[in-house]
Amino acid sequence: MRIFTSSWFTKLPPEIQKIGVSRGTPRGYPAGFRKMPELAPGEWFKTASEREYKQLYFEGLDRLNPGRIVAKMEDLSGGRDVARGGAGQWLRASTGRILFLSSPLVTKSVTN
Numbered sequence: 001m002r003i004f005t006s007s008w009f010t011k012l013p014p015e016i017q018k019i020g021v022s023r024g025t026p027r028g029y030p031a032g033f034r035k036m037p038e039l040a041p042g043e044w045f046k047t048a049s050e051r052e053y054k055q056l057y058f059e060g061l062d063r064l065n066p067g068r069i070v071a072k073m074e075d076l077s078g079g080r081d082v083a084r085g086g087a088g089q090w091l092r093a094s095t096g097r098i099l100f101l102s103s104p105l106v107t108k109s110v111t112n
Contacts, residue, residue: 001074003091004100006083017077019084034076049068056109061087066094 004016012018018032021039040046041057048056069091073082091097 001077001079002081002100003070003073003088003097004081004083010083011084014023015080016033017080019073019076019082021084036069036072036076036084039069039084048062058090061090061094066091070095070097 004012006012006018008018008020008022008029017034019035020033020035023037023040023045025033025035039061040073041053042060044056073084076082
């Protein structure tokens with residue numbers, strides 16, 4: 001399984017399963033995505049400064065088991081590659097997996 005970073009608004013081919021890690025979903029977003037709320041930021045996300053946000057977010061991620069997160073992504077993907085936003089830096093550092101950046105114009109591998 002390849003893991004892509006993405007956003008709700010990136011067009012992706014059907015062989016990639018979108019997995020949301022945000023606190024909510026854009027209004028009117030079409031069905032077919034999966035969610036991993038354990039990767040969403042806490043209630044502080046609206047009021048924290050950028051510095052506080054990063055600190056709190058990564059502290060929360062550090063309490064998770066990266067192996068279990070990847071296993072859940074594999075389970076939710078139904079055998080497809082996955083696309084999710086946020087937490088990419090933590091996932092890459094914690095698992096050593098290569099992530100792929102997705103945009104409407106480019107998809108590239110990220111190792112550092």
